[in-house]
Each structure stands twice: as structure tokens, then as C-alpha cells.
Amino acid sequence: MAKIAVLGYGTVGSGVVEILDANAESISKKAGQPIEVKSVLDLRDFPGDPIQEKIVHDIDLVINDDEIDVVVEVMGGVEPAFTFVKRALEAGKSVCTSNKALVAAHGAELLAMAKERSLNFMFEASVGGGIPIIRPLNQALTADEITKITGIMNGTTNYILTKMSNDGSSYEEVLKEAQALGYAERNPEADVEGYDACRKIAILTSLADGRTVNFEEITTEGITKISNEDFAYARKLNSVIKLLATSYRKDGKVYAITAPFLIDTTHPLYNVNGVLNGIYVNGNMVGDVMFFGAGAGKLPTASAVVGDIIDCVKHKGTNVCVIWDDEKLELAPTRDEVRSFFVRVKGNASDTAMVKEQFGDVEIITVDGLDNEFGFITDRMTEEAFDKAASNVDMISRIRIDDTKLQ
Secondary structure (H helix, E strand, O other): OEEEEEEOOOHHHHHHHHHHHHOHHHHHHHHOOOEEEEEEEOOOOOOOOHHHHHEEOOOHHHHOOOOEEEEEEOOOOOOOHHHHHHHHHHOOOEEEEOOHHHHHHHHHHHHHHHHHOOOOEEOHHHOOOOOOOHHHHHHHOOOOOEEEEEEEOOHHHHHHHHHHHHHOOOHHHHHHHHHHOOOOOOOOHHHHOOHHHHHHHHHHHHHHHOOEOOHHHOEEOOOOOOOHHHHHHHHHOOEEEEEEEEEEEEOOEEEEEEEEEEEEOOOOOOOOOOOEEEEEEEEOOOEEEEEEEEOOOHHHHHHHHHHHHHHHHHOOOOOOOOOOOOOEOOOOOHHHOEEOEEEEEEOOOOOOHHHHHHHOOOOEEOOOOOOOEEEEEOOOEEHHHHHHHHOOOOEEEEEEEOOOOOO
16 A cells, blocks of 8 residues: 655645545556555644544654655645655655646756656646646657647636626626635735746746746736726637747747737637636647646646656656756747737827838727727737837737747
8 A cells, every 4th residue: 555645735635635535446446556645734733524633733744754655745835845845755755746836946856856766756737737738748749849838827817818808897806706716816916917827837848848947037927907908809800818828949949928918719729718728739740739628626636636646656666757957948038039919009090100100001900989099910020129119109008919830
């Protein structure tokens, strides 16, 4: 029998315990032996919960327990999770985690520690919740060079943008609704400012390239400035607005960005709505591959964690190779990226001389009820050229356009 410890009995931690109990028979067959939760570390007690008899408050009781083979870290945050995970690996225990902040900050280091000790550090649930994406990149798509990854990787922002698009509600109204439903945290900054999705694309890009991407160097914009007026134009263009986390390779350089994008009905992520996530991957041999499903939530995320637990038990004493070195991957500057932009400017549609002087003979777009402004879509141009041209017009807002093709 394999024995594990769970660090954190919150949403995901309780989900892991629930799945191991509910699917015990099938999990035992897949792992080759039964899996038992021996200890659960948490600051709290849970009187009345059967888990209470396994609750411990001291990490040393987990680290020093030689019976525990696998430690499951689902606490969140970088510290003390990083310290606890390092100690677990040093003590000869494999680790599974759903913690994207930890993986984005220390993934290469923890993978190296695991490899040196013939252990495993697994993190399928850190990106996409219940959607399998880490394992496909690391195992199923290894024959390919990954040319582009783009995805809706945050359910909170996708829910907000979907409701704004479909119902015409304001950002503030939908955010309050999302918080009431439990889709958004009381402090939603990590989600709505794009930081959560940014960390996830950093992880995926590191895996695709094999070198470490510093998430803090990825250009990141959130959704807080997206308005109902933006969606009015999007509807006229048969498009929607999505927060996309994207990286791609071109001419030997790697670019990455997390920001709102306008996408039309031909885009593979167009119909990914609500709290669902979708991740599109292009390989130079396999072509286009889509991963779609529940990107968050107790049981979907816990399901991915339990999948990693089974893998760790099956591969006890053997390291499952993951190519992710601590060598830094230098990202190419965003200013050099080439794309089209949707732009809203102040003025009358009949007075477009300055816009056309800066952006060429663009097609003017107007929306009934929106007076003293108009929109247009630029030709493909660098971000640097766009910023220079935009500084000469009375711009209200701009949203990048993603057509899924390589830039």
C-alpha cells in the first residue's frame, strides 16, 4: 500500500481526499496498489469530519514519516509551500502540486531536485485545472517542435467576459456576481489583472522550450478596462473578447503575452465560454491540437492531482523525465510583435483624416448609440509602430487581434 500526505485541506485538498475515497478500487488497479491518505497538514481542525483523525499541524510529522511516499502540496502561494516541497524531496518523497505560483517560480529547481533523487515532481493541475496539458506537452507531443500555445487559462475572467458579452452587464456588476457564486476571490487581482494566466503560460512555454521563462518578464494586461462599448463593437464584427495567454516561436525567437484579444468565429477558442478553459497548441508536425474543459473547481483540479499521485506511485524509484532546465529563456520584446489592432477613437466618423494619415486607408466602424467616437482595425504592424501612430490620435482604447496564425 502506498501512503501519502496532503498539505492543505482546502478546496483542492478535500477534493483529493474525496476522489481517493470514491474511486479507490479503480485507482488501486491503475496504481498497482491501494493508496491511503495517512496525514493531512492544516492549521485548522475539522471536528465532525472523518479526516480529523489524520490532521496534523506540524510539517515535521510528514517529513519524518518514512511510510509516506508521496506528498501532495495544495496549499497555494510560494511560501511556505516551496520550503515544504524542498524538504519533502530531500526526505525522499515525490511531490504532486496544483500550485502554479510555486511551479512558475521554482519549477526547474524542484524538477532537478527530484531527478537527482530518482523521485518525481508533478504539476499537471497547475495549468488548466482538470484539462490535461502538462502531460501531453511532456509526453504525447515530444516529436514536435511547439510553434504556438494560446489559451483561455483563467475561468474567472472568462466568466466575466462571457457575461459582459452575452448579457450586456458591466464589468463591476459581473465581478460582484462572480464573487457571490464563488468564481472570483474576494480580492480578484490575480485573476482580473492577468497574473494567474501569465504564470500558466510561463509554465507551458518553459515546458515547450525546455528553458525557464520568468513570468515577471511577460507583458501582461488584465480585463479591468474592457467596457460594454468594446463588446458593442465586437458584436458588430462577429467577434468576442477573451483574455488570452499566448506564446509562439518565430525566426528563432520566443514571444509571450497575456492580454485581452479580439477573436472572430473562425478562432478555435471562440466558443470557450463561462468558467471553461481552452488551450490551443500548434506543433510543426501534428498541426493544431485543442484541449478543452473545466479549468478550475474542486473535483476537476483534484482529479488532475490524483492522476499525478497515481503516476508517482507507479514510477516509485524512477524519475519521469521532464525537460525544463534552469537556463533562462530570453523572451523577444513585445514591441517587435506584429499583429492587427482594433482601435476606438474620439471624433465623428466623417472626420477620419488624422486616423488615415497615421494608419492608412482603414475601414471605419460605427455602432448605433455610440456617438462622438468610431472604431477601425489596423493592418498588421509592430506594437512599436502602433504605439507611435496611436500617440497622434485621440484614442479611447485598443484591443489586440489574434488570428491563431503565426505572427
